[in-house]
Amino acid sequence: MRSTALLRIAVGVVVERRKARSMWVDFLWRPVSVFVGNPSAAPWTLISSEAETTLFYAGEAEIELHRTETTNYRDNLASGAPALWVALRPAASKPPYEILAVTADPAEGEAFTDAGSNLVEAVPMPPDVVDAIERFIAEHHLERPFIKRRRQPAEPMPVRNANGKASET
Numbered sequence: 001m002r003s004t005a006l007l008r009i010a011v012g013v014v015v016e017r018r019k020a021r022s023m024w025v026d027f028l029w030r031p032v033s034v035f036v037g038n039p040s041a042a043p044w045t046l047i048s049s050e051a052e053t054t055l056f057y058a059g060e061a062e063i064e065l066h067r068t069e070t071t072n073y074r075d076n077l078a079s080g081a082p083a084l085w086v087a088l089r090p091a092a093s094k095p096p097y098e099i100l101a102v103t104a105d106p107a108e109g110e111a112f113t114d115a116g117s118n119l120v121e122a123v124p125m126p127p128d129v130v131d132a133i134e135r136f137i138a139e140h141h142l143e144r145p146f147i148k149r150r151r152q153p154a155e156p157m158p159v160r161n162a163n164g165k166a167s168e169t
Helices: 067-076 105-116 126-139
Strands: 007-019 028-034 044-051 052-063 083-090 099-102 119-124
Touching: 007 083, 007 099, 007 126, 028 052, 028 119, 044 119, 044 126, 052 083, 052 126, 067 105, 067 126, 083 105, 099 105, 099 126, 105 119
Parallel strands: none
Antiparallel strands: 007 028, 007 052, 044 052, 083 099, 083 119
16 A cells, blocks of 8 residues: 655654553553654663563654645644654564554544554654654645535435335325
């Protein structure tokens, strides 16, 4: 499938594994940050480990920016706390998750939650990504006026009698 993205930003994803306080699950996983670029480290490299929390470099992803989504990007930046949505999906083997996507579009981030098994978290947007998105918006944003559609009056439907024949009323 071919993407219509006009700009791609390479990022690395950091995931936290925390000891759970539950009898049904041993660990809780969640994306905690994103950084610009691709390190030379292999996916699922251990970054740090403390008493009950471990950080991993989960791997690389690309943020794809599309001309038709500039309004959503602009609203995200204007929120005062710009975020990226990181979506992880369960893997059949170890490690337990794989990166599905990273997006700056809040609507797309929300859509990733529709599949109940995906793990989706909003993480702070790095300043370099903010700058790149601001430049993208300045270059590609077109203000589209909202046009309210007028509904057409309904066509009268013929009424059917008990025999299924249409009759005019």
